[in-house]
Each structure stands twice: as C-alpha cells, then as structure tokens.
Amino acid sequence: DAKTTQPPSMDCAEGRAANLPCNHSTISGNEYVYWYRQIHSQGPQYIIHGLKNNETNEMASLIITEDRKSSTLILPHATLRDTAVYYCIVGGNAGGTSYGKLTFGQGTILTVHP
Amino acid sequence: KAGVTQTPRYLIKTRGQQVTLSCSPISGHRSVSWYQQTPGQGLQFLFEYFSETQRNKGNFPGRFSGRQFSNSRSEMNVSTLELGDSALYLCASSSGQGGAEAFFGQGTRLTVV
Numbered sequence: 001d002a003k004t005t006q007p008p009s010m011d012c013a014e015g016r017a018a019n020l021p022c023n024h025s026t027i028s029g030n031e032y033v034y035w036y037r038q039i040h041s042q043g044p045q046y047i048i049h050g051l052k053n054n055e056t057n058e059m060a061s062l063i064i065t066e067d068r069k070s071s072t073l074i075l076p077h078a079t080l081r082d083t084a085v086y087y088c089i090v091g092g093n094a095g096g097t098s099y100g101k102l103t104f105g106q107g108t109i110l111t112v113h114p
Numbered sequence: 115k116a117g118v119t120q121t122p123r124y125l126i127k128t129r130g131q132q133v134t135l136s137c138s139p140i141s142g143h144r145s146v147s148w149y150q151q152t153p154g155q156g157l158q159f160l161f162e163y164f165s166e167t168q169r170n171k172g173n174f175p176g177r178f179s180g181r182q183f184s185n186s187r188s189e190m191n192v193s194t195l196e197l198g199d200s201a202l203y204l205c206a207s208s209s210g211q212g213g214a215e216a217f218f219g220q221g222t223r224l225t226v227v
Contacts, residue, residue, distance in 0.1 A: 041202070043219050044218045049213070094212050096212045097210065098208070098211070098213070099164075100162025102149075102206075106156060
C-alpha cells in the first residue's frame with residue numbers, strides 16, 4: 001500500500017479555510033486518495049475521495065496535483081465542530097476490486113479555534 | 115438510509131474469555147471490513163468480507179476471526195482474550211467496488227480485565 005505523509009497538527013481560525021496537505025509520492029495509477037476524519041472515540045467519517053480530478057462535495061474540496069504525488073483537503077469555512085484527526089489514505093482500485101483495506105497513518109490533528 | 119450499526123457499544127471481558135461483536139452494514143452494501151484501534155498502534159485492518167467470503171486479511175493472530183451472513187451482516191470473534199486486545203473495534207461497509215468509499219460504524223469499545 002502506498003504510504004502517505006501528513007503534518008502531525010495544524011491550527012485554523014473559525015470561519016477561515018482549512019487546507020490540509022498530504023504527500024503520497026508512491027501512489028500507483030489505479031489508487032484513489034481518500035480523506036476521513038475522526039472525532040474523539042467515534043468511528044471515522046468519510047469526507048471525500050478522488051482519482052485524478054479535483055473533487056468537491058458538501059463537506060470539502062479535494063485538490064490533487066497533476067502528478068498525483070500530493071493532495072490538499074480544503075474545508076472552506078472551518079467551524080469548531082471540524083476539530084478532529086484527519087486521515088489521508090491511498091487505496092482502492094480503479095476499475096477493479098478494492099478488497100476493503102484502508103491503511104490509516106497517524107493523520108493530522110486539526111484544531112479550529114474561535 | 116440507516117448507517118452502519120455495531121453492537122454492543124461497550125463490553126468488558128476477562129482474560130481468557132471469548133467475545134463476539136456484530137456489525138450490520140448499510141443496506142445494499144456487500145463488503146464489510148473490520149479494524150482495531152488502539153492508542154499505540156492506531157487503526158489497523160483486521161479483515162474484509164464480501165458475499166460471505168473473506169477476501170482480505172490483515173496481520174493479526176488466528177484468535178481473531180470473522181464471518182459474514184447472507185444478509186451481509188458480519189460478526190467478528192476474538193478467542194482467548196488478552197489484555198492487549200482492549201481496543202475500539204470498528205467495522206466499515208461499502209459496495210466493494212474498486213473506488214467505493216467506506217462508511218464506518220461507531221465502534222465497540224472492548225475492555226479486557
């Protein structure tokens with residue numbers, strides 16, 4: 001499985017955009033980039049995922065570089081409830097079967113402050 | 115649409131006992147994966163089931179086992195419990211297709227004393 005590198009922690013002011021970076025230089029051509037977050041003692045929450053193109057949903061935007069070696073998760077207007085551990089994961093299998101495994105790293109602890 | 119349901123939410127067991135945890139996936143999802151989360155090791159993949167067959171397995175001892183029923187509900191079993199098995203056990207369901215996202219339940223907090 002491709003490995004990801006994320007900063008251990010980040011801060012963001014409430015109402016501002018939170019930009020969480022992730023490096024995944026060993027990603028293979030058929031692997032997706034997934035983002036999840038986990039609020040203390042709860043199950044991880046799916047945020048967004050993408051293969052090559054940038055993606056946007058009601059929660060966030062995902063920007064993937066053209067060489068696919070890094071990506072950025074953008075929370076456009078962070079709130080206090082966005083304080084969580086954010087995990088960037090590379091996995092899946094475009095056009096095939098994923099076999100379920102997501103390899104979680106240590107993630108980024110995002111703290112949103114007033 | 116109902117989410118992933120895990121039961122029980124909390125469990126206390128004694129060393130040497132066995133335990134069975136249950137997971138009901140999102141309706142229509144045929145893939146169920148199980149994870150163990152501890153403060154020291156983080157989130158680690160246990161195994162994945164799809165249509166009642168184990169398709170993938172993580173690096174855990176044989177004391178950890180699972181199964182999936184025809185309605186896609188899954189159970190995992192841990193035999194001969196050790197103190198180190200104390201953890202949050204999470205299950206995730208997905209369609210099983212190559213790019214599908216997985217949705218997690220709230221987990222079962224197992225404490226072994």
